[in-house]
Amino acid sequence: MSPADVPRHRVVIIGAGFGGLPAARFLGRRAMAGRGIEVTVVDRRNHHLFQPLLYQVATALIPPGEIAPAIRHVLRKHPNVRVVCAEVTDIDTEHRVVRANTLGVLEQEIPYDSLIVAAGVNQSYFGHDEFALYAPGMKTIDDARELRRRFFGAFEMAEVTEDPDEKARWLTIAIVGAGPTGVELAGQVRELAVRSLRREFRSFDPRTVRVVLLDGGKEPLAAFGEQLSAKAARELARLGVELRMGARVVGVDAHGVDYTDSTGETRRLDASTIVWAAGVEASPLAAVLANATGAELDRAGRIAVLPDLTLPGHPEVFVVGDMMTLDRLPGVAEVAMQGGLHAANSISRRLQGQDVRPFHYRDLGSAATVGRFRSVVDFHGVRLGGFPGWVVWALVHLTFLTGFGNRITTLLKWTRSFIGRGRAEREFSVLHTGGDLSLPPEVRAIVEPNPLPVYGDRLRAGGPAPDSSDAG
Numbered sequence: 001m002s003p004a005d006v007p008r009h010r011v012v013i014i015g016a017g018f019g020g021l022p023a024a025r026f027l028g029r030r031a032m033a034g035r036g037i038e039v040t041v042v043d044r045r046n047h048h049l050f051q052p053l054l055y056q057v058a059t060a061l062i063p064p065g066e067i068a069p070a071i072r073h074v075l076r077k078h079p080n081v082r083v084v085c086a087e088v089t090d091i092d093t094e095h096r097v098v099r100a101n102t103l104g105v106l107e108q109e110i111p112y113d114s115l116i117v118a119a120g121v122n123q124s125y126f127g128h129d130e131f132a133l134y135a136p137g138m139k140t141i142d143d144a145r146e147l148r149r150r151f152f153g154a155f156e157m158a159e160v161t162e163d164p165d166e167k168a169r170w171l172t173i174a175i176v177g178a179g180p181t182g183v184e185l186a187g188q189v190r191e192l193a194v195r196s197l198r199r200e201f202r203s204f205d206p207r208t209v210r211v212v213l214l215d216g217g218k219e220p221l222a223a224f225g226e227q228l229s230a231k232a233a234r235e236l237a238r239l240g241v242e243l244r245m246g247a248r249v250v251g252v253d254a255h256g257v258d259y260t261d262s263t264g265e266t267r268r269l270d271a272s273t274i275v276w277a278a279g280v281e282a283s284p285l286a287a288v289l290a291n292a293t294g295a296e297l298d299r300a301g302r303i304a305v306l307p308d309l310t311l312p313g314h315p316e317v318f319v320v321g322d323m324m325t326l327d328r329l330p331g332v333a334e335v336a337m338q339g340g341l342h343a344a345n346s347i348s349r350r351l352q353g354q355d356v357r358p359f360h361y362r363d364l365g366s367a368a369t370v371g372r373f374r375s376v377v378d379f380h381g382v383r384l385g386g387f388p389g390w391v392v393w394a395l396v397h398l399t400f401l402t403g404f405g406n407r408i409t410t411l412l413k414w415t416r417s418f419i420g421r422g423r424a425e426r427e428f429s430v431l432h433t434g435g436d437l438s439l440p441p442e443v444r445a446i447v448e449p450n451p452l453p454v455y456g457d458r459l460r461a462g463g464p465a466p467d468s469s470d471a472g
Contacts, residue, residue, distance in 0.1 A: 008036050009351060012098050012112035014088050014285065016043040016071045017051075019118030019321035019336035021402070026344035028078025035351050038080055040110055042100055044087035045436065046070055049141065050401055052333065053410075055181065057144035058151070059188040060196075060423040062413045064141045066406045074402055084110070088119070088285060093292045093314055103452060114316050114350075116343045118336065119283035121322040122438055124300070126279060129440035131252040133447070135174075135274040138181060142435035147275060149428040151189065154273045159203050165270075171209050174257050174271040176249050177278035178215035179223070180368040183232060185275065186213045187371040190239040195372075196423045211240070212269060214247040214259055215278075221368055221376065223330070228376040231385040235370040244269075249278070280331065282323040289319065298325050307358035309343055315356075318343035326359070333400070334364045367393040372418050 011027055013020045020041060026032070027039045050067035057064050075081045086100035086108065098110045123137030136146055151173070158170035173189055175182045193209035200206070213220065213236065219229040220236065220243065236243060246262030256270040282301035290297050293311045296304040302325040303311070309324065311317045320339030322331045329335050338361055346356040365379030367389070375393035377384040384392060394414070398407045416422050434448040 008038055009113050009347075010111060011037055011039045011114045011116065011347060012110055013039060013041045013116045013118065014043075014091075014098065015118035015120055015321075016041050016045075016048050016083075017118060017120050017321065017336065018333040019120075019340035020116065021048050021071070021074065021340070022337050023116050023118070023320075023340035023344040024075055024081055025078065026341055027347065028075060028081040032348060033078075033080035035348070037347070037351070038082075039078075040082045040084055040112075041071060041075065042084045042086055042088055042098065042110065043071060044085070045140075046072070046085050047141070048074060048402055051139070052180075052397060053401075054138055054141075054144045055185040055188060057141065057425070058138060058147040058185065059192050060148060060152075060425040061188065061417050062410055063425050064144070066410045066413070067401065068141050069402050069406060084108075091115070091117070091285065091288055091292065093289070093311075093317060096316070112316075114318070114347045116318045116320060116340065116347075117285060117289065117323070118319075118321045118340055119285045119323055120336075121280040121282055121300075121331070123276060124279040124281035125276065125440070128252075129443060131249075131276065132439050132443040134254055135176060135252045135257075135276040137276045137438050138185070139438035140436045142437050145428070145435070146437060148425075150273045151192075152426060152428050153430070155197070155201065155206070155209075157272070159201050161203075167204060168210075169255065169270045170272045171204065172212065172269070172271040173210065173273045173275070174212050174214060174269055175275045175277060176214050176257070177276065178213050178217065178220035178243070178245070179277065180221065180366075182213055182215070182275075182277035183220050183236065184369050185277065186211050186241045187236060187239055187369065187374075190241055191372055192423065194240065195421050196417070198421075207240075210242060210271075212242045212244060212271065214244045214249060214257065214269075216246065216248045218245055220245070224366055224368070224376055224378050225383070228378055228383055228385065232368070232370050232376050235374045235376075235385075239371050280322065286319075286323045289317070293317070300325075308346060308356050309339055309359050310356075318346070327361075329361055332366070335361055338362065367396055369393050 013024050024041050027037050047068040047070050053067045056062045072083050086102040088100045090099040096112050101107045123139055125131045154170045158167050161167045175186050189211050193206040197206040221229050221232045247259040249259045251258035260266050286301050286303040290303050293314050295311050302323055305319050305324045305326050309318045320343055321336030342359045367377040369375040373387050373390045375389035377389040377392045401407045
């Protein structure tokens with residue numbers, strides 16, 4: 001049978017993160033194209049994001065481009081893969097159609113024969129979305145840029161503030177959540193202040209910058225076990241990070257955080273910079289699929305899938321990564337990557353008349369860095385800390401980075417910052433510039449009331465895009 005006579009099989013992949021991108025690469029191989037597989041990758045962003053290193057963008061260690069390669073560039077060698085930059089708004093499982101829009105105004109329908117949903121998770125404020133205005137999370141490149149703006153902006157404000165109490169508030173950074181994101185960010189903020197900023201300010205000593213890590217649990221990195229959690233706590237203390245465990249945040253405003261301590265007493269922490277790293281919730285698409293298929297949702301909004309990662313009554317729909325729940329699998333990148341490959345391989349097997357196998361997760365362990373040359377690693381019961389742990393952490397992260405060039409340049413940036421003291425990525429906008437921030441809708445309406453002031457109006461009216469003559 002000639003290639004022209006091979007029946008088409010349309011695969012739509014929603015999301016080009018850790019779950020969607022490996023699936024697209026697998027189905028984009030020449031052998032898959034020869035079987036008539038045509039792939040459409042739909043993502044609201046034009047780039048894949050290596051989220052585990054996002055905190056290093058926020059603390060001026062690496063530039064955004066090193067962890068955010070363009071999806072089209074990554075998939076350029078796969079001619080049977082098409083990339084659509086659009087946000088998915090609905091999934092019609094009955095008619096097998098994905099509905100999406102670009103810039104909020106250009107609607108389109110994309111039919112599918114097989115569907116892989118890998119839309120990931122959003123920041124969760126546990127019913128208090130109003131906290132997001134004062135305590136941004138860190139899920140996108142623009143989130144990291146916004147945090148960098150707040151960190152360095154606070155230092156600049158402290159330099160020109162004469163009131164000692166106000167200066168102390170600008171020099172206090174509160175981070176809510178002592179999981180890997182919170183711990184890694186806390187360590188790097190202290191490294192930034194103590195090592196990279198010394199002798200740069202005249203009215204305060206950067207070593208006086210306070211980093212306070214709040215969490216409702218008993219220890220940081222609780223999922224790593226008592227031994228590694230204790231090591232992480234010691235390393236954080238060595239760096240000067242203040243741990244406030246058993247602290248449950250009950251209020252956030254522009255001047256600080258209210259929390260209840262382990263005794264139930266309400267306390268106040270004055271801080272002008274607050275970061276939320278405490279929780280996540282599944283993409284709203286999980287609820288859309290649940291309503292359409294009758295699948296259940298857990299408390300975090302994740303959809304329950306069958307052992308082969310498909311939905312009840314819809315073997316053509318796969319859900320992978322953080323937005324699905326199965327056998328209490330952790331919400332880590334390895335689950336998403338292996339799930340995406342499983343879904344892609346299952347589609348290939350079906351087209352060859354073979355049975356689909358259940359998903360089997362291979363645990364590759366956990367790793368988190370606490371500071372310069374200090375990490376904790378748990379790999380199949382082998383627990384490492386300190387410099388040996390950091391070497392393993394560095395090798396794992398460099399391996400999973402997309403693109404050989406990005407691996408080399410990231411290694412060079414680390415060399416400059418960890419062996420030396422320099423951090424070149426320190427530019428920031430004095431004014432809030434908005435962008436692709438992971439904010440709840442009601443908070444986004446405050447921060448970005450009109451995100452497309454020119455193009456949006458033109459596109460809604462059906463007119464042409466503006467040209468250079470429209471300047472001014």
